[in-house]
Amino acid sequence: MDAETVNKSVTVRPGAGAVLYALLADAVLILVFAAIGRASHQEGDPVLGVLQTAWPFLAGAALGWLAGRVWRAPLRLWPHGICLWLITVVAGMLLRVSTGKTAELSFVLVATVVLGLFLLGHRAIAGYLLRRRKA
Template sequence: MHPSRIPALALAADLVAVVVFAAVGRTSHAESGSLSGLLGTALPFLVGIAVAWATPWVRAQPVSVRAGAVVLVLTAGVGLALRWGFLGRLPLSFAIVTVVALAVLLLGWRGIAAGAARVHAARATSRG
C-alpha cells in the first residue's frame, strides 16, 4: 500500500467505527433501522471525529496509538457533550458504554494494523 493512502484509509476506518457504534447501539435498543435515525445517532460522534482529525497529532501519524487516544478522547468527549446539549441529559451508563465501545473500535483497528505491520516487517526482514 502506498503511504499516501494511509491517512484516507485511517479516516475511513474511524468513520466506519463510529457508524458501527451507532448502528449496534440503535439495534441493541430496538430503535428504528432508518438511515436518518442512524445518522442522527452517529452525528455528534462524527463531529468529534472531525475535531480529532483537525489536530496535528492525528494527521501526522493517524495509525499510531497516540492518534487513537486523541481520536477516542475527542470523539467521545465532543459526541457526549453534543448529545447532552441537544437532549438535556446524559445517563452515566450511556457515557461509560460509549467510551468503552469507542475505545474497542477506534483503538482496536489500530492495534490490528500495528500487528499486521510488524508481521509484514518481520517477513520482509527474513526474506531480504
Template sequence: MSRSTRIALGAFLGDLVIVLAFATIGRASHAEGLLGDGGVGLMTTAWPFIAALGIAWLVTLAWRRPTAPLRTGVPVWIVTVAVTMLFRALSGQGTALSFVIVTAVSLGAFLVGWRLVAFAVSRRRRVSA
C-alpha cells in the same frame, strides 16, 4: 494520491465506519428503527459521533501518523468520546453515565484496537523481511 494520503484517508474512513456502526448497533439495541421517524433516525443519533470524530482528527493531527495506536488512536478516542458527549448534551440527547461508559469502552476498543492490530502486523512484516 500519495501512499501516505491513501493510508490517512483509509484510516479516517475506517474510524468513520466504526462510529456509524456503533450508532447503528445502539439504535438496534434500543429497538429504534434504523431510519426512525422522518427517515433521519440514524443521522440524528450519529451526527455527534461523526462531528466529534472530525474534530478529533483535526486537533490530534491524526493524518500525520493515522495508524499509531498511542500517538493517534488514544487521543482520537478520548476526544471523540468527550466531544460526542458535549454535542449530545447540547442537543438534548442522552448522556447517562451507563451510556458514557459503554461508549468509552466500545469506541476505545475499536478506535485503538484496529490500530494495535495494524501495528502488530506491520511490526511482524518488518521483522520477517
C-alpha cells in the same frame, strides 16, 4: 554521523493510503457503534436514525483528527489514537447534550469502552499487521 543518528533525524510521513484507511475506518466504526446501539434498543428508521445518533461522534472524531493531528501518524496508538478516542467521546457527548439528547452515565461508559475498542482496536491490528509484514 553514524547510521543510527541519521535514522533518528528522518521523519517518515504516512502515505495517503494509511491516512485514508484510518479516516474511513474511524467513520465506519462510529456508524457501526451507532447502529449497534440503536438495534439493541429496537429503535426505528435504521438509516436516518443511525446518522442522527452518530453525527455528534463523527463531528467529535473530526475535531479529534484536527486537534490530535492524527494524519501525521494515523495508525499510532499513542498519542494520536488515544487523543482521537478521548476527544471523540467528550465532544460527542457534549454535542449530544447540547442538542437535547441524553448522556446518562451508563451510555457514557458504554460509548467510552466501545469507541475505545473500535478506534484503538483497528489501529492496534493494523500496526501489528504492518510490523509483521516488515519482519
